[in-house]
Amino acid sequence: MCGIVAYIGKRDAYPIIIKGLHRLEYRGYDSAGVALLDGNLNIYKKAGKVSELENFAKDKNVNGNLGMGHTRWATHGEPNDINAHPHYSESGNMAIIHNGIIENYSSIKAELIKRGHTFESDTDTEVLIHLIEDIQNNSVVTVDEAVRMALAEVIGAYAIVVISKNDPDMLIAARKGSPIVLGIGKDEYFVASDATPIVEYTKNVVYLNDGELAIINKGKLTVKTIENKIKTPYVQELEIKLEELEKGGYDHFMLKEIYEQPRSIADSMRGRISSHNSIIKLGGITEYESRIANAKRILIIACGTSWHAGLVAEYLIEEFARIPVEVEYASEFRYRNPVLSEDDIVIAISQSGETADTLAAIGLAKSKGALIFGICNVVGSSIPRATDAGAYTHAGPEIGVASTKAFTAQVSVLTLLALQIAHKRGTISQSRYMEMISELESIPAKVERTLMTNDAVKKIAEQFKDSRNFLYLGRGYGFPVALEGALKLKEISYIHAEGYPAAEMKHGPIALIDAEMPVVVIANKNSSYEKVVSNIQEVKARKGKIIAIVTEGDEVVKHLADYSIEIPKTDDALVPLVAVIPLQLLAYHIAVLRGANVDQPRNLAKSVTVE
Numbered sequence: 001m002c003g004i005v006a007y008i009g010k011r012d013a014y015p016i017i018i019k020g021l022h023r024l025e026y027r028g029y030d031s032a033g034v035a036l037l038d039g040n041l042n043i044y045k046k047a048g049k050v051s052e053l054e055n056f057a058k059d060k061n062v063n064g065n066l067g068m069g070h071t072r073w074a075t076h077g078e079p080n081d082i083n084a085h086p087h088y089s090e091s092g093n094m095a096i097i098h099n100g101i102i103e104n105y106s107s108i109k110a111e112l113i114k115r116g117h118t119f120e121s122d123t124d125t126e127v128l129i130h131l132i133e134d135i136q137n138n139s140v141v142t143v144d145e146a147v148r149m150a151l152a153e154v155i156g157a158y159a160i161v162v163i164s165k166n167d168p169d170m171l172i173a174a175r176k177g178s179p180i181v182l183g184i185g186k187d188e189y190f191v192a193s194d195a196t197p198i199v200e201y202t203k204n205v206v207y208l209n210d211g212e213l214a215i216i217n218k219g220k221l222t223v224k225t226i227e228n229k230i231k232t233p234y235v236q237e238l239e240i241k242l243e244e245l246e247k248g249g250y251d252h253f254m255l256k257e258i259y260e261q262p263r264s265i266a267d268s269m270r271g272r273i274s275s276h277n278s279i280i281k282l283g284g285i286t287e288y289e290s291r292i293a294n295a296k297r298i299l300i301i302a303c304g305t306s307w308h309a310g311l312v313a314e315y316l317i318e319e320f321a322r323i324p325v326e327v328e329y330a331s332e333f334r335y336r337n338p339v340l341s342e343d344d345i346v347i348a349i350s351q352s353g354e355t356a357d358t359l360a361a362i363g364l365a366k367s368k369g370a371l372i373f374g375i376c377n378v379v380g381s382s383i384p385r386a387t388d389a390g391a392y393t394h395a396g397p398e399i400g401v402a403s404t405k406a407f408t409a410q411v412s413v414l415t416l417l418a419l420q421i422a423h424k425r426g427t428i429s430q431s432r433y434m435e436m437i438s439e440l441e442s443i444p445a446k447v448e449r450t451l452m453t454n455d456a457v458k459k460i461a462e463q464f465k466d467s468r469n470f471l472y473l474g475r476g477y478g479f480p481v482a483l484e485g486a487l488k489l490k491e492i493s494y495i496h497a498e499g500y501p502a503a504e505m506k507h508g509p510i511a512l513i514d515a516e517m518p519v520v521v522i523a524n525k526n527s528s529y530e531k532v533v534s535n536i537q538e539v540k541a542r543k544g545k546i547i548a549i550v551t552e553g554d555e556v557v558k559h560l561a562d563y564s565i566e567i568p569k570t571d572d573a574l575v576p577l578v579a580v581i582p583l584q585l586l587a588y589h590i591a592v593l594r595g596a597n598v599d600q601p602r603n604l605a606k607s608v609t610v611e
């Protein structure tokens, strides 16, 4: 969380920084600020979104070819102007922006106060820049050396950029636990939390590794470790296209991303099913295929929507590959003492590839000798670099904070994985394997057809936009979909919503049902269809309002339900890919009708780099 962007070169830094901050706003939008070096070191910062910073800075001096900006998701200190980044050092000659948490900041702060430092904000970040300046003054070292020495004292996670009035040709960036990408142009450099602010200027990037500093001085880049070892930066080419970062005519990124799903699902499978012999091959696991196929157990770790994709994977892997699967919240997994061995396979799922809890859980699993397989969307992010093997989901940049196309891409890749392992283990018959492949190939078209329910879903949204609670029910593969539908609604409309296994309703949630309670039921035709029909009757008997997701042509549930949305028939195991679409649309339309900020819901951030 928190987005950072910086520029050093010959252009005006301010417009590059502001544009970059807009791109990074998904990482947090509690406050925004810039620091620009134009003889003086000028800092402008404001609580609220980047647009408020722009208004504030309108009549200020925003000149300078060296500068940096920050968009904040508050951790230490409330989101006001003072706590906004950048922060000045004691003398006001240096400034810092920071993404992450300095855990030992209070002891460092106490020490610095004893030495006469005064602090304006409540942040851990301000403490760090004071420490850097203190070291520079006391040890009489260059500013980059002072940064390195300070970081050696710091415990915690960070991505930082430091600039100094006395060194107008220098910019220093460093990372540990939070991402930093360097863009390398001709006589200019860009620094950002991800590649999106950089892509229109250069395709050449360096992803800084944990524990590394980048020192750009007089046009030259040096990368070294905190232990002062020089490293050779690995320059790679960016794959993102600029158009992918624009709304392309849609009102919101979320809607654009919902509509992109026929393509993103196809992209996630592209090249992974051979057209001549219909064999699934996820290149990333070839080397480990036997080890995965022989695993005694598979553990899936993830957070949020990715955790829901993990639940779908549990059903898929157990059904097809017959390997026991446990799905864990990364945050819970890492704080108990999990039983893990070298025979275990861990699958870490993450859209951003930066989620701190998932990264830490990977570290723990690694220390116990498990093989870690990553499923991530953001190329070059931390999780793919921390895992033994993996597969990218290739959904393209997802900018709306509420995850949509990343979920369906994750589920598609996990389906391929389950089928590939099953095939290798011989736990699936050839005919069923072929049937699943052909059904999978038809999913993008079925999702396209499901998107045509948009107007019908919008009408339902109009009916229920003022509801205070929602219940989502599903069985089997429909259960993770119910959880995901409820999460989408909570995230963007702020309506309380709960997902439940349909059969569990009678053990508690049924007490909540009255005429005010909309109940969304995933009621597709499958082996538990009759049971779901009974659950619908139970809700109706208590006057609850049923919104049913039904298989095309199902007249029974259509008659029972108050509202229904038809989805194309598909294999039960692939229902999540189709049934989630109307739930994404329902959440979207309700949020829009309630006037909520769909792409940037309050208090949330897309990339959660704090624990």
Ligand code: G6P
Residues within 6 Å of the ligand: 303, 304, 305, 306, 349, 350, 351, 352, 353, 354, 355, 358, 401, 402, 403, 604, 605, 606, 607, 608
């Ligand atoms: C945040 C996002 C969610 C996301 C979760 C896990 O809470 O708002 O959309 O599902 O983090 O993120 P990851 O990038 O690891 O999938």
